[in-house]
Amino acid sequence: MKIYFANGLFALADRMFNEYVVEKIRKMDSNIEVYLPQENGDINDKMNYADSIKIAQEDNKELLSSDLVVAILDGDTMDDGVASEIGVAFGKEIPVIGVYTDLRQHGFENPEKLEAVKTIGENPFAYINNYTIGLIKMNGMMVNNIDDMLEGIKKYSEK
Template identity: 50%
Template sequence: MHLYFAAPLFSESESLFNAHLAQTIRERYPQHTIYLPQENGDINDKQAYADSKMIALADTEEVKKSQLMIALLDGLTIDPGVASEIGIAYASNIPIIGLYTDSRQQGATNTKKINALKTIGENQFHYVNLYTIGLIKLNGEIFHSTTELLVGLKNYLEERDH
């Protein structure tokens, strides 16, 4: 099976996390291939040149040939490239497994946090684009930790193998 790893990739912390998680998955499931866009030097070597059409065509081709997308959703907002890749996967009926670890989602039963929503500017929770989240939930699942994501991936791969 070919997996597409959709993730922001422009900071050192993003690239390191992506590489670590992709390597973990590769070690656990060596029979599957993972396309991690940051490893494609033809379009993502920022010392070199790739125009917008080259990037769009290369990544879209990889999304469309995948049978599963893993999408990282953390950040101030969902990365625009990741959101675009999610849209392509959804339109291509490719299942999506999302990872959303933002700690501000905790405390959903805390009445002080809930009551704070009534005060302008006191949202204690993180907002994500509900359209993009909806695309994932319509054809996949979202997990709140790497551990949960790896279990979800295992379950998905086992279901596909049977």
Template identity: 50%
Template sequence: MKVYFAAPMFAKSDLIYNSYLVEKIREKYPELIIYMPQENGAINDKTAFADSKMIALADTEKVEESQLMIALLDGITIDNGVASEIGVAYAHRIPVLGLYTDSRQQGADNQQKLDALSTVAENQFHYLNLYTAGLVKLNGQIYSSEEDLLNGVDDFVNNERSFNE
């Protein structure tokens, strides 16, 4: 089964985390063929040249070949490239498992945090673009921990199920 790993990849911390998480998935599921764009030197060696069309064609081809996408949704906003890749996956009915670990999700039952929502500039929670989140949820799941994500991958791989059935 081919898996597309969609994640931000421009800060060193992104590159390290992406490699760490993909390695965990590869160790647990050696049968999966995971495409991680940062490993594609032909388009992502930042000391070399690749124009926008080269990048779009290469990554879109890999999304379209996949049976599953894993997408990292963390950040100030969802990474633009990740959001685009999610859109391509949705258009091709490729299930997406999203990982959203932002700690500001915690405390959803804290009444003080809920009350603060009515005060200007006191939102205690992080906003995730609802359109992009909706595309994931229409044909997949969003998880808040690596453990839950790995369980989701396990469920998908072992049941080969579609999330929109």
């Protein structure tokens, strides 16, 4: 099974998180291959130069040859590249596991939080683009933690 791991890769925190999660995936099963774009120095060594076409060609080659996409959706907004990768995966019917760990999604039964939404400018919940989430749910699944992501990968690898 080949997995395309989609997340931002420009901040040190993102790169460290990506390495941490991909290591967990790779340790699951030696038959799982993971493409992590930040490991592709031809296009992502920012000391060098790769134009937009080369980046799209390289990442699409890996994405389109994958059996599954793991897409990290965290951040103030999801990474633009990740949103594009989700769209490509949907168009090619490659399943996506969307991972959304934002803590603001918790407490959805708290009456104070629900009441706060009625006030202009108050929203104690996180927002994520519903169209993109819909694409994931139509051919994949959403999870809110790494353990559930690993379980999801296991289920797809058994198909």
